[in-house]
Amino acid sequence: MHELKIAEDLKDIVLEAASKGNLKKVTRVNVTFGQMVQIVPEIFQFAFTECVRDTSAEGAEVTIEIVPVKMTCNECGTEFIVKDNMFACHKCGSADLKIINGRELFVKSIEGE
Numbered sequence: 078m079h080e081l082k083i084a085e086d087l088k089d090i091v092l093e094a095a096s097k098g099n100l101k102k103v104t105r106v107n108v109t110f111g112q113m114v115q116i117v118p119e120i121f122q123f124a125f126t127e128c129v130r131d132t133s134a135e136g137a138e139v140t141i142e143i144v145p146v147k148m149t150c151n152e153c154g155t156e157f158i159v160k161d162n163m164f165a166c167h168k169c170g171s172a173d174l175k176i177i178n179g180r181e182l183f184v185k186s187i188e189g190e
């Protein structure tokens with residue numbers, strides 16, 4: 078259940094942003110996750126809804142955007158998007174890879190009034 082831990086961290090970020098932006102009520106939270114974070118969106122949404130109960134973000138809608146994993150090959154320099162958890166270079170087959178995108182985890186924006 079790492080979704081719960083993530084939801085708690087994001088709650089703090091959302092509430093801080095809300096108070097900075099003088100929002101009395103948060104109506105929508107747009108979250109971006111890299112695919113490497115391996116989150117289950119439904120569980121995260123549920124966990125977040127529980128976390129923000131009795132705060133200004135209670136009842137806020139959560140929109141989740143998943144960013145695909147992008148890697149670069151240390152052997153031949155090819156950049157590629159990982160599909161179906163195939164962690165090997167598409168060109169030369171090397172497993173010596175570096176992650177460029179895919180471990181992100183952040184609140185992209187919040188909306189409220």
Ligand SMILES: [Zn+2]
Pocket residue numbers: 150151152153154155166167168169170171
């Ligand atoms: Zn390669």
